[in-house]
Amino acid sequence: MSGMLNSTIARKVAMSLSALFLLIFLLQHFIINFTSVISENTFNELSHFMGTNVLVQFLMQPILIFAVVFHFVMGFILEIKNKQARDISYASYKGSANSSWVSRNMIYSGLVILAFLVLHFIDFWFPEINHKYIEFAPEDPTRYYHELVEKFHNPIRVGAYVIAFVLLALHLLHGFQSAFQSIGVSNKFNATLKSIGKFYAIFIPLGFIFIALFHFFNH
Amino acid sequence: MNLTLKIWRQQDANTKGKMVDYPISGVDEDMSFLEMLDVLNEDLISKGEEPVEFDHDCREGICGACSLQINGEPHGPDRGVTTCQLHMRMFNDGDTITIEPFRAKAFPVIKDLIVDRSSFDRIQQAGGFISVNTSGNTIDANAIPVNKHDADDSFAAATCIGCGACVAACKNASAMLFTSAKVSQFALLPQGRVEATDRVLNMVRQMDEEGFGNCSNTGACEIECPKGISLENIARMNREYIAASVKK
Numbered sequence: 305m306s307g308m309l310n311s312t313i314a315r316k317v318a319m320s321l322s323a324l325f326l327l328i329f330l331l332q333h334f335i336i337n338f339t340s341v342i343s344e345n346t347f348n349e350l351s352h353f354m355g356t357n358v359l360v361q362f363l364m365q366p367i368l369i370f371a372v373v374f375h376f377v378m379g380f381i382l383e384i385k386n387k388q389a390r391d392i393s394y395a396s397y398k399g400s401a402n403s404s405w406v407s408r409n410m411i412y413s414g415l416v417i418l419a420f421l422v423l424h425f426i427d428f429w430f431p432e433i434n435h436k437y438i439e440f441a442p443e444d445p446t447r448y449y450h451e452l453v454e455k456f457h458n459p460i461r462v463g464a465y466v467i468a469f470v471l472l473a474l475h476l477l478h479g480f481q482s483a484f485q486s487i488g489v490s491n492k493f494n495a496t497l498k499s500i501g502k503f504y505a506i507f508i509p510l511g512f513i514f515i516a517l518f519h520f521f522n523h
Numbered sequence: 524m525n526l527t528l529k530i531w532r533q534q535d536a537n538t539k540g541k542m543v544d545y546p547i548s549g550v551d552e553d554m555s556f557l558e559m560l561d562v563l564n565e566d567l568i569s570k571g572e573e574p575v576e577f578d579h580d581c582r583e584g585i586c587g588a589c590s591l592q593i594n595g596e597p598h599g600p601d602r603g604v605t606t607c608q609l610h611m612r613m614f615n616d617g618d619t620i621t622i623e624p625f626r627a628k629a630f631p632v633i634k635d636l637i638v639d640r641s642s643f644d645r646i647q648q649a650g651g652f653i654s655v656n657t658s659g660n661t662i663d664a665n666a667i668p669v670n671k672h673d674a675d676d677s678f679a680a681a682t683c684i685g686c687g688a689c690v691a692a693c694k695n696a697s698a699m700l701f702t703s704a705k706v707s708q709f710a711l712l713p714q715g716r717v718e719a720t721d722r723v724l725n726m727v728r729q730m731d732e733e734g735f736g737n738c739s740n741t742g743a744c745e746i747e748c749p750k751g752i753s754l755e756n757i758a759r760m761n762r763e764y765i766a767a768s769v770k771k
Contacts, residue, residue: 311727312697312737313764382737386695389736391628395529395542396621398595399694402746407739408694482740488762490755 313486315382320486322375323479327504329368334508337452337515344449351448355432376418383411406478413475420468427455456519465516469509476505524550524611527619528563530575533632536639540632542621552612556599557582557589559611560622576635582607584749587684590691591636592623597688597747605686605749625687627696629733642733643685643701649729650722651705653714667713677711680704682750689744689752695736700744702730703760704752710763720770723763 336354340347354360399408406413428451435441456462480501484490489497525548533540547563554562557579564574580588589606593599599609614620622636630638655661669677681704689700706723709715715722738757745754 311731311764312699312735313727313761314768316737317761317765382739386697386736386739389628389696389734390626392626394592394595394623394626395531396592396595396623397694399741399743401596401600402692402743403694403741407741410739478740485740485754485758486738486761488758488760488765490758494755 315378316486319375319378319382320483322371322378323483324487325367325371326375327476327480327483329371330508331504334511338511340449340452341515341518347452348446348448352443352445355436355448356443372421376414379411379414404478406474407482410475410478413471416468416471417475420464420472423461423464423468427461453519453523456516457523459520462516462520466513469512469516472512473505473509476509477502480505524548524552524614524616524618526550526559526614526617529619529621530636531623531632532575532635533624535634536631540635542623550611552610554611555582555607556591556593556609556611557607576633576637578637579607584608585684587686590625590638590640590687592621592625592691594621597625597691598686598749602746603749603751605684605688608749625691627687627690627735629696629698629735630687630690638687640685640687642735643687643698645733646698646702646726646729647685647705650718650725651709653709653718655714664714669712673711676755677708680707680711680752680756683708683748683752684750686749688747688749690735692743692747693736693738694741694743695739697738697744698730698733698735699738699757699760700748700752700754702726703756706760706763707756710759719763720767723760723767724771727760727764 336347336350339350431451436443456465481494481497484497484501525546528545528547529542530545531540532543545563545567547559547566550559550562557577560575560577567574578588578590580586582589584605584607587605589598591598591606593606593609598604598606599613601609601613624630624632624636624638625640627638629642630640633639683701683704685701687701690696690698693699706726709722710719740754740757742754745752
């Protein structure tokens, strides 16, 4: 296994594995959030389960936080190493002639997503941790829906939400299939993966934007 | 055609270079890009100036010697061609053409537009071969049946001429397309499977030691490759590398 620990391919494989985990997480996050549009009770029940289940709280949540931090840190490391690989820049470099904007600017879309995550943590995660593990406040299984709706009253926050998810869509448009290419899954499934990737990259972020706008305009 | 050439001039590896403008006139659209540079050099020599140094050899697109980043793209704006196959009809009268050396830390400039691509040789030497007994009882390669699909893919990978356009095009100066083509051409054949584990580990290790960047899967290398080497080779090398690392 020694070869896996420190090489360009190992770093990319690790990057893609954390990305694939985050893709699965994002899907389940979307499904739960979307229930808030359909049924207040269902959203509360699912949120209560996720917020109190021991496995989710003490196994999946730490793995998720590790994956998020790892993905960002490794993204920065890769960016620095890539810059070092071309110590003198071209006077003329026509990247648009051979590659998509999204594929060349993953670091920038990633930075916007990171900024959004900071806002997201301040909005939801820190109050949640404070509520449950610092204040040990009495649990109210019906509080989740109201907390969600309240956050989407502010048009600036909703605007930030929309911008962040547009950037997430751009990030995923390249990131989804890139994650599979990095772990070598490509030959037989390339066309199918591209289609699934495009669908996921557009549908999931659009869905999150829809949820934010739905609550903004309906409450 | 009358053109303005903006060319990178650099005395040697240790001297700082700069872009220098050269007006050139009477360029025929049927000239190859290198012939156009020959005309420029003839003119410079006749004026007692030092000619522009650039790599070239076969001038028929198979040796991989010619390079050049032309208007921001390796081998210029045409597709599936090397610089020697690029024709001036791709440009218009009055154009300004920027000509630079391939840029990568692992491709240091030797002089003007010539870069040292021996890092590719060292990657090849690290495992881009099969060990065959050549003492007189060598088995004919055709004696071993090979699946036609694999043979075709192997041949396609083997058409890589090692010009370095993939590195030059990549925003990260990654050599994954080159290395993966060399890994794939052997990995797909039964003769190559024997040393496949060591091959991929050693070639990737050498690629990393040379200072090439990581692959971001932008696909720029595949588009700019004069031989159309496929990104599938990179996926294959990643699979080979993961399997080899687990095995080791």
